[in-house]
Amino acid sequence: MSTASQRLGLASLGRVRAGGVPGYDPRAIEAGIVHLGVGAFFRAHQAAYTHELLQEGHHAWGICGFSQRSDTVPGQLAPQDGLYSLLVRDAITAPRLQVMGALRDVRCAAHEPETVVEKIAAPSVHAVTLTVSEKGYRQDPATNGLRIDDEVAADLGGQPPRTVVGQLVRGLQRRRAGGGAPIAIISCDNLTSNGAMLRRLVLDFVDRLPATERGPLGDWIATQVAFPNTMVDRIVPATSERDRAEVEELMGLRDEGVVVAEPFTQWVIEDAFTGARPPWELAGAVLTDDVERYERVKLRLLNAAHSLVAYLGVLMGHDTIAEAVADERIRGAVLRLLNDDQIPTVTPPPDVDLSSYRDEVLHRFANPALGHRTAQVAMDGSKKLPQRLLGALRQRRADGALPRYGALLIAAWMRALSAERADGSIADVGDPEGDTVRRLLASARNDHEAVRDVLGIRSVFGPDLSGDEELVEAVAEFYTALGRHGVDGALRAVGG
Numbered sequence: 001m002s003t004a005s006q007r008l009g010l011a012s013l014g015r016v017r018a019g020g021v022p023g024y025d026p027r028a029i030e031a032g033i034v035h036l037g038v039g040a041f042f043r044a045h046q047a048a049y050t051h052e053l054l055q056e057g058h059h060a061w062g063i064c065g066f067s068q069r070s071d072t073v074p075g076q077l078a079p080q081d082g083l084y085s086l087l088v089r090d091a092i093t094a095p096r097l098q099v100m101g102a103l104r105d106v107r108c109a110a111h112e113p114e115t116v117v118e119k120i121a122a123p124s125v126h127a128v129t130l131t132v133s134e135k136g137y138r139q140d141p142a143t144n145g146l147r148i149d150d151e152v153a154a155d156l157g158g159q160p161p162r163t164v165v166g167q168l169v170r171g172l173q174r175r176r177a178g179g180g181a182p183i184a185i186i187s188c189d190n191l192t193s194n195g196a197m198l199r200r201l202v203l204d205f206v207d208r209l210p211a212t213e214r215g216p217l218g219d220w221i222a223t224q225v226a227f228p229n230t231m232v233d234r235i236v237p238a239t240s241e242r243d244r245a246e247v248e249e250l251m252g253l254r255d256e257g258v259v260v261a262e263p264f265t266q267w268v269i270e271d272a273f274t275g276a277r278p279p280w281e282l283a284g285a286v287l288t289d290d291v292e293r294y295e296r297v298k299l300r301l302l303n304a305a306h307s308l309v310a311y312l313g314v315l316m317g318h319d320t321i322a323e324a325v326a327d328e329r330i331r332g333a334v335l336r337l338l339n340d341d342q343i344p345t346v347t348p349p350p351d352v353d354l355s356s357y358r359d360e361v362l363h364r365f366a367n368p369a370l371g372h373r374t375a376q377v378a379m380d381g382s383k384k385l386p387q388r389l390l391g392a393l394r395q396r397r398a399d400g401a402l403p404r405y406g407a408l409l410i411a412a413w414m415r416a417l418s419a420e421r422a423d424g425s426i427a428d429v430g431d432p433e434g435d436t437v438r439r440l441l442a443s444a445r446n447d448h449e450a451v452r453d454v455l456g457i458r459s460v461f462g463p464d465l466s467g468d469e470e471l472v473e474a475v476a477e478f479y480t481a482l483g484r485h486g487v488d489g490a491l492r493a494v495g496g
């Protein structure tokens with residue numbers, strides 16, 4: 001039996017056997033960035049861009065990162081002095097390994113709400129980046145404003161903040177009181193106009209504060225705080241124990257914080273800052289006035305296709321995205337979704353050719369080395385579909401078209417939430433609306449009624465879609481076909 005390897009950390013960095021190590025001294029960098037949501041995507045994306053800046057000598061741009069509720073990532077990285085490795089995998093070349101040193105401090109916001117506020121207020125900090133997932137923002141889709149649930153109400157009442165928007169506002173409030181240096185708040189989640197949306201939620205929170213507390217905070221935020229829109233792209237599967245073992249083998253050190261990613265990476269950031277900003281363009285990020293068109297292309301092509309591959313894959317028993325997209329039936333359906341229903345709704349930026357983009361997306365999904373699980377992409381569909389599918393679907397309906405593959409995607413999501421496996425257990429597709437959907441499905445008298453009821457969930461489908469009889473019919477037809485004849489039967493029905 002081999003003895004346990006030594007843990008990755010500053011003291012053991014010199015012993016890294018294979019892979020790159022930081023060309024800078026992580027102890028000597030300053031944390032000019034605060035990040036909320038230190039999951040795998042952030043560590044393989046924004047932190048990797050920031051690592052490149054540090055390699056170039058821009059030492060003011062280290063990151064102080066916070067998880068929201070979970071101790072897992074702080075528990076993995078604190079004993080490693082914030083160091084972790086990024087393993088880039090593709091089908092052809094050997095995996096590439098790089099130790100990242102950009103994350104200088106990793107904490108859990110739930111345990112240290114005061115530290116989050118203090119860091120956002122610190123004059124040495126110029127940017128707050130966020131990857132808190134679609135549901136982390138607590139947007140009310142009926143109003144596009146903040147959803148005032150119990151936790152938001154408690155944050156408004158002045159408790160140490162537990163919600164993302166509460167943390168931002170309390171941090172900004174203190175920052176203004178302490179001199180008011182400008183700052184950028186940069187959402188890096190897959191949401192339409194993510195910056196504008198977050199700005200609105202922040203101002204909504206401020207508006208609800210008692211007048212004595214609010215003072216001129218809203219005006220200051222409106223002029224001094226930038227909320228650039230961004231488009232982020234890199235496929236980052238959840239890390240498995242096998243990945244950690246492989247890194248240990250390659251590196252000769254144990255790294256609990258390994259993240260795995262594909263080679264492709266893209267970051268488009270709206271060039272709308274009010275103060276100093278990290279020069280991420282040196283690491284390949286694109287700064288532009290026109291993020292929206294990039295973001296539309298990405299959400300409506302890559303993310304929508306991903307969801308269809310994931311739900312059909314879950315229903316057909318394909319464990320990974322690569323396996324699912326290698327199935328000609330799924331691949332064919334995805335191409336139809338993109339060509340018929342999604343591509344007609346986007347106007348690409350001048351440097352993007354939609355057919356090449358589509359083909360590249362399918363090629364990226366096919367990367368067999370990633371082990372990206374269908375169940376991971378299938379998660380939280382009720383929060384994802386409005387962003388990636390329903391906007392395009394509404395646009396097609398307004399043009400008089402019936403997006404059949406879009407309807408199939410809704411039907412497949414509904415089936416996946418209630419899908420029985422061979423052993424009779426329910427497939428484990430996590431979704432905040434999962435219980436509601438299952439309840440509605442169980443109480444409906446027939447599939448048509450079931451679909452109408454589910455499309456009546458306003459927080460997902462808005463006030464309009466359940467009244468769209470033609471759409472309800474199409475979703476119901478495919479939902480029935482999925483239940484009776486499986487994916488093959490449904491694909492026959494969709495194909496007409």
Ligand code: CS2
Binds near residue numbers: 190233302376
């Ligand atoms: C995926 C995304 O899990 C999902 O819903 O569609 O996380 C996708 O991998 C990224 O957006 C790629 O940039």
